[in-house]
Amino acid sequence: MTTSELVAQIQKKKSFLCIGLDVDLNKIPQHLLKEEEDPIFAFNKAIIDATHHLCVAYKPNTAFYEAYGIKGWESLEKTIKYLNEKYPEIFTIADAKRGDIGNTSTMYAKAFFEDLAFDSVTVAPYMGKDSVEPFLAFKDKHTIMLALTSNAGAFDFQTKTVDGKELYKHVLETSKTWTNAANLMYVVGATKAEYFADIRKIIPHSFLLVPGVGAQGGNLQDVCKYGMTENVGLLINSSRGIIYASSNEDFAEAAAKSAEILQQDMKAILE
Amino acid sequence: MTTSELVAQIQKKKSFLCIGLDVDLNKIPQHLLKEEEDPIFAFNKAIIDATHHLCVAYKPNTAFYEAYGIKGWESLEKTIKYLNEKYPEIFTIADAKRGDIGNTSTMYAKAFFEDLAFDSVTVAPYMGKDSVEPFLAFKDKHTIMLALTSNAGAFDFQTKTVDGKELYKHVLETSKTWTNAANLMYVVGATKAEYFADIRKIIPHSFLLVPGVGAQGGNLQDVCKYGMTENVGLLINSSRGIIYASSNEDFAEAAAKSAEILQQDMKAILE
DSSP states (O other): OOHHHHHHHHHHHTOOEEEEEOOOTTTSOHHHHHHOSSHHHHHHHHHHHHHTTTOSEEEEBHHHHHTTHHHHHHHHHHHHHHHHHHOTTSEEEEEEEEOOSHHHHHHHHIIIIIISOOSEEEEOOTTOHHHHHHHHTSTTOEEEEEEEOSSTTHHHHTTSEETTEEHHHHHHHHHTTSTTGGGEEEEEOGGGGGGHHHHHHHOSSOOEEEOOBSTTOBOHHHHHHHHOBTTBOEEEEESHHHHTSOSSTTHHHHHHHHHHHHHHHHHHHHO | OOHHHHHHHHHHHTOOEEEEEOOOTTTSOHHHHHHOSSHHHHHHHHHHHHHTTTOSEEEEBHHHHHTTHHHHHHHHHHHHHHHHHHOTTSEEEEEEEEOOSHHHHHHHHIIIIIISOOSEEEEOOTTOHHHHHHHHTSTTOEEEEEEEOSSTTHHHHTTSEETTEEHHHHHHHHHTTSTTGGGEEEEEOGGGTTHHHHHHHHOSSOOEEEOOBSTTOBOHHHHHHHHOBTTBOEEEEESHHHHTSOSSTTHHHHHHHHHHHHHHHHHHHHO
8 A cells, every 4th residue: 555545545534543453362252252263353353344434554463363373363364354355445554563684574574565465564673774674675565663662661772862862763863764765654652742743853754653542641632743744644553442442242333432532533633 | 491401401412503494485495395285394394303413492483484374373383393292302492573562572472482382582672671571471481682683784773872882782781680581591693703702791691592603604613702601601593504405305414414513513612
């Protein structure tokens, strides 16, 4: 998917919401475990059917699928296939946080971009240029690199000063020089809205995937005030606050209601 | 597996060799593709049977399995199950370079330590303490964190100066304060043998997983001179130089010959 197709979808739906499909068998409605052969996919399908008109992206975190071995991997494959067939306008993100030396990163890129046909994948920056550029080589695919994350551990290394500026700013600036840098997006946590102004000085146009609104304390208005671009440039992720809005048979409708609250806030901001 | 069991195995076999099982269908002997239902597992099984007495660890890189989707994941499961059943003395490493926020890292830890029953997994440090500690909570399991990697991109961020010292040293020092830090090992590339002396000042006893000997230019004697501890403290990895020593029907014997050359060098150093 091209960036302009993503922007067009945002304008049409009046939403820049991404829904995180972090499916934990201990947290989904327990009737699904009894009734469904593949409860993870059944859960995802119901959530997607109920919320697809309110969001522009879905983001399964691969950890939640790998934890169930081959069965989990099958659920992930079914979920991305269902999204690509039934809702091809949706932007899909494999939240995998991968990164390895050159030829190995190419294997990961093929796994997520070709075999699973995701539009994008998240990567970690620690191994530098030759660990990320193999992902950037894929046309109309997007590589979403960790910059400033929303967890407490972000302050261990990301905000330390390197050559006069924080490491995450150094990561942002360096990455702009890489081949096919136009295919980069970045993860920036919403818990530090005041940082968005500085970040936009370095990457004024790039899309940012923003976790941490809601449950982790981030404020949507603040993030938009400092982080929004002429093309919106933001994908706000919510996972647990939407998909676990109810643990009963009404879980899909409850998820849609929670998603709609965020989408209405976004609509107001866009207008 | 405990660290002392690993050390005992090293002393018994006179080897601290780790063989990387980075299986690429384009590189394995082509007769396997015709004859075998699962050529990746058939290849691994033959390599393992031919080399298990010469090495103390095997390290499948998960990228090479994920690239083949569910079939690849099945090959990985069969490989680790075969190792655990037939050669339980072998130390197993899932080279996955994972890392995510707390509860998500726990899902990855369960996937590799419980579901697949690996002895260890590699992780990336960028997200800090709460992304790594969930792995460290597992008893007799080992978390191998990236410190200084062997690729060119290592110089993009890892060697930049943070508070008067290189980032990778900052990562090493910080990680020593984490809960269950005794379960940490570190990835340090062999291409920079002169760095091992400084690293040993920070982590005098920890095991290091060392890629980059041979193909990537690292020298075994130099690494041992600066990096070896009273308990050896080194696992030297070789992947392509061993597993692709021959592309013919004699590939397993050729792999054993290549492994034996390294093992004999190690034996000389240990004695």
